[in-house]
Amino acid sequence: MIVTIDGPAGAGKSTVARSLARRLGYSHLDTGAMYRAVALAGLQSKVDWNRPEQLAELATTLDLRVSGERIYLRGEDVTDAVRSQEVTSVTRHAANHPQVRDHLVLLQRAVATEQNMVTEGRDQGTVVFPQAECKIFLTASAEERARRRQRDLQQRGEPETLEQILADQERRDHEDATREVGPLLRAEDAVEVLTDGLTQDQVVDRLEELVRSRMT
Numbered sequence: 001m002i003v004t005i006d007g008p009a010g011a012g013k014s015t016v017a018r019s020l021a022r023r024l025g026y027s028h029l030d031t032g033a034m035y036r037a038v039a040l041a042g043l044q045s046k047v048d049w050n051r052p053e054q055l056a057e058l059a060t061t062l063d064l065r066v067s068g069e070r071i072y073l074r075g076e077d078v079t080d081a082v083r084s085q086e087v088t089s090v091t092r093h094a095a096n097h098p099q100v101r102d103h104l105v106l107l108q109r110a111v112a113t114e115q116n117m118v119t120e121g122r123d124q125g126t127v128v129f130p131q132a133e134c135k136i137f138l139t140a141s142a143e144e145r146a147r148r149r150q151r152d153l154q155q156r157g158e159p160e161t162l163e164q165i166l167a168d169q170e171r172r173d174h175e176d177a178t179r180e181v182g183p184l185l186r187a188e189d190a191v192e193v194l195t196d197g198l199t200q201d202q203v204v205d206r207l208e209e210l211v212r213s214r215m216t
């Protein structure tokens, strides 16, 4: 079974998807990390961000591999490196490029072949796995999402003010929603789960119940 979890930045998708996958004995795919890894490759190769074709060419020939919870770029484990602020600030160049998206969509479908999987991103239930048996749209209020991001950044030793995070988040939400290819949309058949005021365990309980109800 394929379970898709889509939603805006900071809704808690990664933590919840990982925990849900573990409970179900499914594999977990973090597609945001793939866009981030392409952006990191762009930084490493010093592509000119004003010439999107450079990033597209790089992306389509890149040695990018996903193995369990880890992501490898040219053989190097970049799972932690892709979460830096520097990478976050340029990931839109990868996410907005139709050719990069087409390429990553193919990689994502290839990972899903013949395995049960919880996959998370922005377009998993709409574009990548429209036939998925269970689709979830996970969201939270802007303030709640920004507070979570602030906590994450603090833990990484990259503190930011809430105002700055809210401003960045608003820009990313807008870009996600208005992108011409693979925009953030709730699939018509997705169940929306608002996580404000819920603990992580409560969210995972709810999702697990939902997935199990679709198994019968």
Ligand code: C5P
Pocket (backbone or CB within 6 Å): 009, 010, 031, 032, 033, 035, 036, 091, 092, 095, 120, 121, 122, 123, 124, 172, 176, 182
């Ligand atoms: O979820 P995360 O913040 O790691 O995603 C990084 C960026 O990749 C997001 O800002 C989003 O624009 C993009 N993304 C995407 N499609 C996906 C997953 C992430 O465009 N399936």
